[in-house]
Amino acid sequence: MRRSPWATLTVLALAQFIVVLDVTIVNVALPDIQSSLGFSTDGLQWVISVYTLLFGGFLLLGGRAADLLGSRRIFVAGLVLFGVTSLAGGLAGSPGLLIAARAVQGLGGAMLSPAALSILTVTFEHGRRRNIAMGIWGGLAGLGGTLGVVAGGVLVDSFSWRWVFIVNVPIVVGLVIATPMFVRHFPARTGTRSFDLPGALLGTGGLLAVVFGVVRAEPAGWSSFQVLGCLVGGVAMLIGFLAVESRAVAPLVPLRLLRSRALSTAGGALALNGAGFLSMFFLTAIFLQQARHGSALHAGVEFLPMGGTAIFGAVAATPLVTRFGTRPVQIGGAVMSTVGLLLLTKAGADGSYAAQLLPGLLLFGAGITSVAVPAQIAAVADVSAHEAGAASGVVTAFNQVGGALGLAVVTTLSTSKSTSDLAHGSSPSDALVAGFHRGLLIAAAFMVVAILVTAVSPRLAPSAEQIAEAAAAA
Structure with missing residues (x-):
């Protein structure tokens, strides 16, 4: 049966959409999750960290499994696992059960995401059609991150925090039904490659x-x-x-790739970028609701301008890379992110959103994608074509893992500051703001290190064809 490639793209992009959505949609629900299940402040970060760690840690294994067992088979298995654990997370009655569900949910994402990308790259031939498809794929993924904060706010305020997980279930059921109809079967690759x-x-x-x-x-x-x-x-x-x-x-991480200065420095920059992003998102979602006493929906709406500038930064980065090369664009993005974080450290519990929060959010949003896009291009521009997919998988894993590690450090030091200030007589609101400011300063330090890492990277000026190939592998 002949299947439309654009129908295939729709199924795959929707699957990737919910995987990305599930990172940001949960952030605005964190205060409600904490009060409902009795999470400690330091334990709450595991709701985010365990998902990103398992997703990043098993991303390459998921890609290997898609090669060896068949990409559609692994895609459907990942969808089912993602849907079942979404339901389990929504029904969880204790912190331990929710964290366990999030861990396995991350594993489901690590199966379906690389399998979907593998299907996409063989469905569309190299060239203009594939570039259009990859643009739609990347755009929907970015939209998932932006809409997640608003969707999370609507669900939490209208129903409860449990619906930020349960909402995935009907989408997953629909995708599982649609996959055999719109996605053709691709046989597993033959050979002696191992899972590692x-x-x-x-x-x-x-x-x-x-x-x-x-x-x-x-x-x-x-x-x-x-x-x-x-x-x-x-x-x-x-x-x-x-x-x-x-x-x-057949290693999951071909260590020879890390000998490439372009790839290793790009991976380091993406890890630090991920650390800055997850830390800022986690801290600010709690700050907006617990220190400034906004609703979940209000917090989601206040994040929206950052999502808009993030999309602008991603769109603007590609022509800038073509004109100036990867290194100047990355450094410029990291500087914007750093300044944005430092501006946010001036925000107080009662200050104006437009004066104290909005400028920092706008700069940070534009900066974070202005680092990510040229770093991804640099990572694959200096490796051979047949290793571009592996290189992209490695730096994507770096980004996820760096985010989880950075969030752990920031949460620990932020919590210790709040606890110390409370013990010395500060009000709960003042202690929370002090912890928020310290956490943002540490996130800014991550971005300063990203500037230093990028400064020693090679200044690549890839051609338009290399940029298109990088986008296809991203």
Whole structure:
């Protein structure tokens, strides 16, 4: 049966839309989740972190599984897992159950997202049609992030926080039904390639242990056996991961790619960019509702201008890269993000939104995508064509993992500041604002490091064809 490629694109883009939507839609529900389930302040960040860690940690394994078992099969399996765990998250009655559901939900996203991209690249031939398809794909994904904050606010205020998860279920059911009708089956690749499951488990397990150690540092103390054990164990697993990858016949992370200065510096910049973005989003969503006492919907609407400038930054970045090269555009974006974060540190609980919050949000939104787009282009512009997909997968994983690690550090230090100020007689509102300001300063420090990393990157001036190929691999 002949299937329209544009119908295929619709199914795949909607799937990617809900994966991206699920990062931002949850942020505005965090205060309600905290009060409903009794989350501690430091424990609340796991609702975000565990999803991004499992998504980033198993992203490459999901792509490998799509190659070996068939991309449509893994796409549907990922959809089902994502839908079931969305329902489980919406029905969760304790912090532990919600975090477990979010973890497996991230695994479902790590299966369906690379499988969808694999289907898309073989459905559309190289050239103009594929570039149009990739533009729609990327645009819908970006729209998911922007609409998530408003949709989350509407659902929380109209129903409850549980609906930010349950809303995924009917969408997933519709996509599972539509997939056999509109997405053709692609046979699995033949050959002796392995899954490299040990690599995926060691890498993701090590990262989880390190993040858990950082999060527990505030309540238990940095010198506690629990924290030191997690940090040492996590580092040991990550060293084991590198050892496994260096010896694997078909490693998830081809270490030879990291010898490329363009790719390694782009990956570092994206990791720091992810850390700045997730930290800012997490802190500001709580600040808008708990310190400024806005509703979830009001908080979502206040985030919207940032989403608009983020889209503008992404659109403007490509012609700027063509004219000036990747490095100047990345540095400019990181500077804008840093200034935006520093402006936000001036915001108080009772200050004007237009004067104290809006300028920082606008700058940060434009800056964050002005870093991401040229970094993604730089990552794949300096590698051979047959490794562009692997390189893109590596830096995407860097972005997700960097975001989770950065959020853990920021949340821990932000919480310790609020706790300390409360103990010294500050009001709850003042303590929360002080913690918010410290967290943003640390996020700004991440972006300063991103500037330094980018400064030592090669200044690439890719051709229009290379940029199109990078967009297709992104």
